[in-house]
């Protein structure tokens with residue numbers, strides 16, 4: 001399968017699913033409500049915590065907003081598998097698989113759509129955060145968005161792999177919450193893990209999103225050349241490569 | 257176009273292993289329309305999904321559209337079109353978008369003209385912006401078919417293409433399938449439950465039951481293989497005391513007590529005839545199964561004449577595919593499918 005074919009097929013598949021998203025604007029808006037609610041109803045509480053030991057330096061918004069961004073990417077991308085299960089059921093997946101379409105494009109086209117949607121939501125979220133009082137350097141915010149992109153691609157790919165394996169909403173949904181909720185709590189999205197007791201901090205260091213959240217926080221503070229940013233970038237890249245490889249393998253398998 | 261040897265597929269479920277297809281051999285020549293006939297669960301769809309690269313066989317080999325199924329599935333896909341039994345459209349996606357994407361993925365030149373032509377041929381006259389959820393069942397089926405045909409494949413797999421179509425649309429599709437074969441030399445492999453469809457459309461039939469092919473041949477050959485033709489004799493009632501009473505099989509003593517009725521006389525005269533396989537008397541009607549009925553008919557009438565039986569009418573019917581199905585599987589297709 002030639003590279004050019006994969007690229008043009010990815011564009012076609014991306015177009016199909018982007019149009020699908022644009023048709024169901026309600027879903028896009030609802031995807032944003034949860035992080036916006038966190039921002040509005042939980043953020044103001046945190047601003048009172050500034051200066052508490054372990055909260056880290058920097059303004060409370062600079063600590064909180066990166067966490068909400070990662071949460072958006074994590075949850076938004078984790079649920080994309082439901083769309084694939086719908087397509088498996090309606091026969092769309094098999095219909096597309098009998099065409100000469102690049103198998104990799106069937107994955108990448110979808111993932112690209114998911115990423116674009118999440119970045120758009122992240123931009124709206126950042127706008128709201130600035131309105132509420134976030135102040136962060138533009139470069140830091142851009143780095144934060146890059147992390148969102150990396151996470152969205154990785155988590156969406158993994159969600160598709162899981163959807164392909166389970167093939168039913170009934171099996172997929174509980175598996176999803178069993179995986180995402182602990183990962184979210186352990187990443188220190190709501191409160192920095194610097195506040196955690198030693199054992200919790202240690203467990204947290206075994207999960208990938210911890211590093212991404214810490215890195216995004218450092219970037220929002222303007223501390224680019226830090227170990228946190230380096231570790232976060234490394235974890236994100238490894239996660240990205242592994243997830244896309246798993247996804248591509250799953251979509252290329254003869255019996256998918 | 258299709259050459260399959262020992263194709264088999266089993267599924268492992270919680271309740272054990274299901275052998276959906278057990279070692280199917282089949283060959284389909286270019287330009288043929290071959291029908292795959294069988295009751296529910298016989299393994300038709302499973303076979304088609306294997307041949308269209310959607311399902312890996314557990315055993316066996318196949319060459320489809322000139323490419324090896326295992327070694328070059330991408331090559332197979334370039335040569336084929338497939339209309340799945342359950343269709344393959346997203347209810348929320350507009351008709352026009354589905355067709356356009358399919359045509360682009362196949363690299364169809366002059367997409368718009370081709371799509372317009374196809375919609376006209378299949379009488380799919382709905383606005384392109386309408387989502388397929390808002391189509392009638394038959395319209396959706398025709399959309400599925402259009403999606404499978406858009407790139408003018410050399411080899412077309414149709415899995416129960418006419419389920420849900422009204423008689424006019426069915427006839428229309430048959431005509432289109434025939435004209436694709438006649439004009440473009442398209443090879444068609446279709447599954448069906450409908451005997452009239454298999455009879456009217458297919459050059460050759462394969463009958464599958466419980467995962468194995470149990471009979472194959474042209475519709476005429478298959479029908480010739482079973483029992484024979486059915487001759488129905490209606491006896492004249494003139495001078496008779498009335499129907500000889502009730503239903504009676506060949507051995508029924510129903511009319512033995514009454515004075516030898518015309519029906520009984522007819523039956524005993526015919527029983528000696530070498531071409532008659534079976535004779536059944538129902539009232540004044542005698543139903544005969546006759547080998548080579550067309551040729552034997554005159555002889556039958558003559559021997560009835562000799563026995564002094566007066567006939568009101570004679571009719572000759574060829575066996576149907578349902579009779580064939582009954583003969584090879586021991587079940588009626590309608591019962592099996594129920």
Ligand SMILES: Nc1ncnc2c1ncn2[C@@H]1O[C@H](COP(=O)(O)OP(=O)(O)OP(=O)(O)O)[C@@H](O)[C@H]1O
Pocket residue numbers: 267268269274275276294295296297298299300301302303341
């Ligand atoms: N994915 C699967 N998992 C388990 N069993 C399956 C699967 N697919 C098919 N089967 C079983 O394999 C057998 C053959 O099914 P198949 O769909 O090929 O039948 P069919 O001839 O197409 O029937 P129909 O006329 O109802 O469409 C059935 O017993 C079915 O239950």
Ligand SMILES: [Mg+2]
Pocket residue numbers: 300301302341415
């Ligand atoms: Mg079937």
